[in-house]
Amino acid sequence: MTQQNGNDNGNNGETGPRSSEANADSNIAGLAQRGKERFKKHILSAGPRIVIPIVVIALVGMGVWTAFYTVPSDSVAIVQRFGKYLTEVPPGLHIKLPLGIDVATIVPVKRQLKQEFGFATPGAIDRFQSPGPIDAKRETQMVTGDLNAALVEWVVQYRISDPVKFLFEVRRPSETLRYVSESVMREVVGDRTVDEVITIGRQEIESEALTKMQALSTKYAMGISIDQVQLKNINPPEPVQESFNEVNQAQQEKEKLINEARRDYNKVIPLAEGEKDQRIREADGYRLKRVNEAEGDIARFNALLTEYNKAPEVTLRRIYIETLQEVMPSVKSKIIVDERTRSILPLLNLNSQKRDQP
Secondary structure: OHHHHHHHHHHHHHOHHHHHHHHHHHHHHHHHHHHHHHHHHHHHHHOHHHHHHHHHHHHHHHHHHHHEEEEOOOOEEEEEEOOEEEEEEOOEEEEOOOOOOEEEEEEOOOOOEEEEEOOOOOOOOOOOOOOOHHHHHHHHEEEOOOOOEEEEEEEEEEEEOOHHHHHHOOOOHHHHHHHHHHHHHHHHHHOOOHHHHHHHOHHHHHHHHHHHHHHHHHHOOOOEEEEEEEEEEEEOOHHHHHHHHHHHHHHHHHHHHHHHHHHHHHHHHHHHHHHHHHHHHHHHHHHHHHHHHHHHHHHHHHHHHHHHHHOHHHHHHHHHHHHHHHHHHHOOOOEEEOOOOOOOOOEEEHHHHHHHOO
C-alpha cells in the first residue's frame, strides 16, 4: 500500500501542470455555460418585449452595414436589384438598398488583366489567370503545319471594356477567353512550320493571334478588349529536344559560315570593282591621250604639207635642219664627212671640241 501511494504521488507530481490547465479550462467552460443559461432565462422570462427590439436593432445594424459600399478608383460597380441590372456606378463611396435587395459587383475596368498558358506565376489572385497542373501541359502541346510537335507558352493581356456584357452576356467570360485563346493559338501555330514558330515567325504569330482573339471576343459579346499576345518559351517535346538542339546548332553554324563568306565577298568584290574602275579610267585616259596626240600630229602634218606645197625646196630644207637639231644632241660620236672627198682625213671631230670647252 505504501509503495502504491508513492507511485501515485509521483505520477501526480509529473502531471501537475496539465491538471491545472484542465481545471482552468473546465472552469471557463462552466462559467460560459452558466452565463448562457442565465441569458436564456432572462430572455424567456422577459418575453417578446425584449426579443423584438433586439431583432429590430440587429436588422437595422445589418441594413446600415450592407447599405454602404466603396468602389475602387480602377473599377466600376454594376448594381442589380433583385437580380436585374439597374445601373453602373463610378468609383467612390455609394449607398444601395440593404439586406440583399441591391447587389453591387465590382468590375476592374481600368486594370490590365492577363492569362498565362503553359506556366503559372506564384501568388496569382485570379483563378483563371494560370492553368492547373494538368491543363498547363495540355495547353502547350501543339502540332505545327509541317506535322512537328512544339511546346508553346504564351500570355494574353486584356481589359474589361464593357462590364455589362462581361457580367451578363457570357457565362464565365474569363474561362471562355482561355478556351478562345487556346483555340486561336492552335490554329495560328498549325498554319506555320516549326522553324517559323521557333525563330522568324514569332511576331507574325502574335499579331495574327491578337487579331483573331479580338474578333472572336467581339463576336461572342464578351466585353473584353485584347491588348497584347506575347509568346514566351517555345520548345520541342522532351524526347526530341536534344536532337532538335543539334539541328539548331548546325543551322547556326551554317548561318555563321554564310555570314563569314558574305563578309569576305563584301571585302574582296568592292576592291576588285574599284581596281576595275581604275583600270578603265586609266585606259580611257590613255585612249584620249593617244587620240589627241594623233589628231595633233595630223594637224601638224597638214600644216607642213600646206607650207611644203607653197615652197617645196625651202620647206624641205627647213624640215631637214629641224630634224638634225632634234637628232644631233642625242648622238655621242659625231663625224661630218664631205661627200665629195676621196679620203677620210678631212673630218670635223665635234666631240673633242666640246670636251675642250670650259
